[in-house]
Amino acid sequence: MTTTESNQTQGRRSGRRDRAAAAPVAGSAGAVEVTNARKVFNGFEAVSDISFTVPAGSFTTLLGASGSGKTTMLRLLAGLERLDGGTIRMDSTVVASARPATHVAPEARRVGFVFQTFALWPQMTVFDQVAYPLKVRRQRERLRERVRDALALVGLAELADRYPSELSGGQQQRVSIARAIVYEPKVLLLDEPLSSLDAELREYMCYELQRLHRRLGLTMVYVTHAQSEALTLSDQVIVMARGKILETGTPRQVYERPKCLETAGFVGGSSVLRGVVAERSGQDGVRVRLDCGGQLWVSPRGVTGDAAVGAAVALAVKPEDLAVAPDGADRNCLEATVEAVAYVGSHCDLSLELGGERFRARTSKSTDANVGDGIRVRVDQEAIRLFPA
Numbered sequence: 481m482t483t484t485e486s487n488q489t490q491g492r493r494s495g496r497r498d499r500a501a502a503a504p505v506a507g508s509a510g511a512v513e514v515t516n517a518r519k520v521f522n523g524f525e526a527v528s529d530i531s532f533t534v535p536a537g538s539f540t541t542l543l544g545a546s547g548s549g550k551t552t553m554l555r556l557l558a559g560l561e562r563l564d565g566g567t568i569r570m571d572s573t574v575v576a577s578a579r580p581a582t583h584v585a586p587e588a589r590r591v592g593f594v595f596q597t598f599a600l601w602p603q604m605t606v607f608d609q610v611a612y613p614l615k616v617r618r619q620r621e622r623l624r625e626r627v628r629d630a631l632a633l634v635g636l637a638e639l640a641d642r643y644p645s646e647l648s649g650g651q652q653q654r655v656s657i658a659r660a661i662v663y664e665p666k667v668l669l670l671d672e673p674l675s676s677l678d679a680e681l682r683e684y685m686c687y688e689l690q691r692l693h694r695r696l697g698l699t700m701v702y703v704t705h706a707q708s709e710a711l712t713l714s715d716q717v718i719v720m721a722r723g724k725i726l727e728t729g730t731p732r733q734v735y736e737r738p739k740c741l742e743t744a745g746f747v748g749g750s751s752v753l754r755g756v757v758a759e760r761s762g763q764d765g766v767r768v769r770l771d772c773g774g775q776l777w778v779s780p781r782g783v784t785g786d787a788a789v790g791a792a793v794a795l796a797v798k799p800e801d802l803a804v805a806p807d808g809a810d811r812n813c814l815e816a817t818v819e820a821v822a823y824v825g826s827h828c829d830l831s832l833e834l835g836g837e838r839f840r841a842r843t844s845k846s847t848d849a850n851v852g853d854g855i856r857v858r859v860d861q862e863a864i865r866l867f868p869a
């Protein structure tokens with residue numbers, strides 16, 4: 481049974497009566513397999529020999545800084561760009577390949593694409609926008625019903641006669657999602673779909689997308705540079721930089737147990753403290769003498785690489801893994817100077833300095849630290865990640 485069928489069955493079992501559950505828009509979910517994909521623009525490698533798989537029905541996010549190649553990879557999946565190397569398979573069928581040259585046209589790939597800018601036509605009603613892909617594909621039977629179902633799924637059934645200028649940003653984005661799912665794609669591709677919405681609406685739409693994914697059971701590939709969206713939404717996060725994949729894992733893996741320093745910095749917002757391994761103990765882990773002064777113990781499960789005594793290493797420390805040290809605490813404590821304090825309501829963000837190194841700490845909102853104060857912070861030994869320098 482496919483995920484969608486399973487969702488339908490669950491919908492019937494739970495007695496859901498809404499129309500969308502009775503007649504889901506999406507078809508079955510498709511698995512995607514990318515092997516050694518490469519894309520070159522004027523001699524510049526935007527996507528550089530990358531391979532990954534997206535399990536059918538999963539929510540996978542390509543996460544990376546601007547220019548890391550996320551959009552190019554998504555456009556390759558959609559068929560909007562041609563591969564210069566490698567192969568893309570959807571449900572085991574080759575849809576793109578550099579050699580032998582194969583390029584299945586976008587409209588023949590059963591993929592839906594949601595753009596960052598919504599890309600709605602100002603002179604068309606909501607109904608006509610959503611009907612358009614069906615008309616292009618000459619799928620005219622049950623057209624009204626299918627459009628209504630797609631609009632119901634995104635909560636816009638009542639607004640079918642409106643024009644884009646009569647909709648809020650969030651509603652416009654939902655029209656573009658309805659337009660992308662109406663022709664029953666197997667894979668839905670979303671390119672930074674929330675980035676032009678304000679912060680509050682973005683958070684709300686994040687939950688809407690989660691709900692939609694659960695309901696449709698569709699394979700979704702999502703591009704963003706916002707780690708919070710990637711962590712909230714995904715089954716699988718693919719972290720990209722410079723056209724390559726740094727690592728792939730669940731949100732918890734890439735956030736709590738990153739495999740490299742770059743992921744730790746990008747996904748976890750970690751600060752980096754450099755030093756030298758001073759001692760190794762089977763139970764206690766590794767003691768690192770920091771270049772900036774002080775020392776920290778790292779638990780064995782936080783250690784990547786050999787970490788032999790004398791080796792130069794880099795420690796990644798997430799802001800929330802530092803706390804103001806309780807009285808009497810000694811182990812894993814650092815004496816630092818407060819350089820900046822940002823009160824953000826739920827907590828305080830401190831910027832700290834020690835021996836020329838800067839690092840960040842997220843502390844309780846009741847912290848009364850002031851700029852220039854000396855402060856003792858304790859670093860959670862279990863949370864520190866150690867990498868070869």
Ligand SMILES: Nc1ncnc2c1ncn2[C@@H]1O[C@H](COP(=O)(O)OP(=O)(O)OP(=O)(O)O)[C@@H](O)[C@H]1O
Nearest residue numbers: 521522526544545546547548549550551552553705
């Ligand atoms: N059509 C093009 N012609 C030339 N260079 C391009 C083209 N499209 C993308 N690039 C370059 O390829 C690199 C990757 O771009 P891409 O848009 O895939 O990155 P991204 O990670 O999606 O970035 P952003 O988050 O800013 O959208 C960038 O250096 C970009 O300038």
